[in-house]
Amino acid sequence: MAVLGIDLRARRWALAAGLCALLVVALAVAITDRVMHDRALSEQAGLARNDAAILASSLRSELDKFSLLPIALADDPQVRALAAGDGASVAALNGRLEALARQSAAAAIYVMRADGTTLAASNWRLPTSFVGSKYAFRRYFHDALANGSATQFALGTVSREPGLYIARRIGTRAAPLGVVAVKVEFDGLERSWRDTAQRVYVTDRDGVVLLASDERWRFHLAQGASADGRDADADLRQFGIRTLRPLAIVSPNEGEAVRIPLLDTRQPILPDGWVLHLLADPAQRVDAAVATGRLALALGFLVLAVLAATGVVMRRRRDARAQALLDERTRTLREQLSQANRLATLGQISAGVGHEIGQPVAATRVFAENGQKMLAAGEVEQASGNFARIVDLADRIGRITGELRRFSRRQPADRREMPLGEAIDGALLLLRDRIRSMHVAIDLPPEEETQVVVAAEHVRLEQVLVNLLQNALDAAGEGGRVTVAVDAGGDAVCLRVIDSGTPLSPAQADDLFRPFATTKPDGLGLGLVIARDIMRDLGGELAYDADASATTFVMTIPRA
Incomplete structure (x- = not known):
């Protein structure tokens, strides 16, 4: 019974696969027929336009030849x-x-x-x-x-x-x-039309057929022309017929299963608003194109079937041999990628840790020394506060190094919604002693601007801001001024760090974000590179504003 059930399911799957294959083939045939049909009609229309232009030019030349005679004779x-x-x-x-x-x-x-x-x-x-x-x-x-x-x-x-x-x-x-x-x-012209088996007729501005390859069409009303309002007596004098009947031209493929209308290509001709009509029968060209398309489709399916069968056979033969080689190459590639990643991470950590946690380490030392003095003086409670700050700074350093390590490994950051002021306050906390020692004035944005909520990761955003503030302090020097400005308009928040130091030269500006390019004697030239990568990983950007009057770096942070 189990074998019977498996066999029944296999048959159902085979039937479903066969039906899908039939649907694909039918759809492919339908699309091919439509494409070839449209292409053949387009080609036929192009040929008809060329032929109509030639016929119109011939008729126009015939008319021009006689137009000068009455002028000269008058x-x-x-x-x-x-x-x-x-x-x-x-x-x-x-x-x-x-x-x-x-x-x-x-x-x-x-x-x-x-x-x-x-x-x-x-x-x-x-x-x-x-x-x-x-x-x-x-x-x-x-x-x-x-x-x-x-x-x-x-x-x-x-x-x-x-x-x-x-x-x-x-x-x-x-x-x-x-x-x-x-x-x-125009007997000769009409005879030439008949001899070349072309369906041609010429109408006047009212749609009356004047010339035709088939003389039975003459003095009929072409499609779109109306007999309403015509003067029967005037038509009798001009055409010998009192009532002009509509022109009825039957397509050669009339009555067949598939009807293809005749293409009516028109060319205007002087005098008096004449229009030459060339009727082209696209049936033969369309049939040939559709047949060619179906043949090409059949050959394509045949080639695909042969290729598929060949692929299955060859795959089965080489699977056993390729598996061992694939495993070996995979292990080698993984080791190479792992080594390259470790080297890149080592470079990022070496540059980032030395550049970004120098101030927290110095602050930790100061708090520890002060704590020792407070303990010696019996100020236990104050010393305890210093040690608590040391613990906070150690945790901060750990978070920074951890974030730098994760960043270097290109792992996605855990972003959250946070007030921008948190990152500004944290950065100023780390740099507070240095700011005071250098007597640098810090201009901060209004509190309501710092409360704008952004989508970022606190430590990494703070890390970038610390880097920019350190550079600004170095540039501003003793007694300088650094400005932090916030622009919360639009879909993103722009935070600008501006210093009062000597503006950068164009050459320096061009090298700002190039690795290992630095103007500092002990710099590695990686701080801004790492900072920009962090901002881009957070969905923002870090850029140098070359149009500003002072040295200005712009952090673009996504709004929450």
């Missing part, structure tokens, strides 16, 4: 003479226009009188000749008379072929003589 003396009725030869002008149309590949070039009657045309030989026809109803005609120039895309009334009419006024606005017009047809 100023031609023969054209002006004919329009003005000055007896110019119509036959000669017809021949010139015919030659120009053949050279420029224009569908038609013709000259109209101010009433819209065509006087001469390049197609004068054809049955569909414009000569004699009246085009005053065309918008391009009256716009050209009014504004000097105009364009209009429309269906030809005679040829029934669509094209762009580019018109130019002959004469001045005050005295118009007529209009010269050039009709441009």
Whole structure:
């Protein structure tokens, strides 16, 4: 029964692991498909933008080629003479226009009188000749008379072929003589679009399709365009259709399980706010990208499986050999680290104890000598007080050396909430005799500022302050002045120790926190280094204020 229970649990674990593996694979496939899908769409969109820019540039060049013709002809003396009725030869002008149309590949070039009657045309030989026809109803005609120039895309009334009419006024606005017009047809351009299997169409500013690779799209309303407010009679005259229907373009992958919409890339083209639309089908590129991604994912899983199997086999083979070597190296490394730590601790203790407890030891000696004298004089109670102070100083020295020893080992300090004044009072107690003997004036902050509560460790904070005060006393000298200031604003408390001694030179300031750099004959140059490390370990900072007018050290202490 026990074996059966173990076997059942193993099966459950195997089933759970298999389900997790399936979920991971499914998630990886889904993410890969999405990434490859988006990347393929982005690549297709970039290619479509480039193609659309090329097509737009080609169409723009085609239009630019014809735009200068009516301008030049409107100023031609023969054209002006004919329009003005000055007896110019119509036959000669017809021949010139015919030659120009053949050279420029224009569908038609013709000259109209101010009433819209065509006087001469390049197609004068054809049955569909414009000569004699009246085009005053065309918008391009009256716009050209009014504004000097105009364009209009429309269906030809005679040829029934669509094209762009580019018109130019002959004469001045005050005295118009007529209009010269050039009709441009785009059969060749549309044919090239069809030959390259590109889905392209061009719309005007109202969204009406004017040119298209599929002629069935022409004179439909593109997506976003509305038929509301359109003049049916004007549309009939211009496009030969009273009601313009919406353009419906079906994606080649319509009806498939996964539908990918066609990408509509747009390029603006003059004149009259034309826009070229290039429809790109990303389905093939997306399918290929997704297939490539899945293949790469499958290969990746296969490689991972092979690597995992190989790793398991090799790990089992080398575990026995590596264990002994690992144990030996671990013991060697631990001994090296232990030795380095002991050396570092020894250096910290040697410098710190000699530098930081000199004054408490001297005070202990004074209290002991005085206690002996008091006992000899029979002042037992006073002597007992001295011995109690000796005990306190000994405990203080023990706490300092203990804290320095723990600090050198990089052990976290036990911080607590404490009034800042406790550390200030303790430091002044240790240095009181020296301060008195040197006749140094100590300026202390107001009592309410010293009562600010900080998050620190009493002995170590006091140790840093003692170090700074000792340095300040050395710098201030006999009869000098030392100021202790507190700034309790903000999230941290700043305690400044300022002395009246000679300010430090820039070179000295640069070396302040460099180990073994000192200006004292008997100094080791470790006091400020240790003090700054203590402050940083307490979550604060110790810095030299180079911008202050006097020598100033700033202790930044976290507020409780």
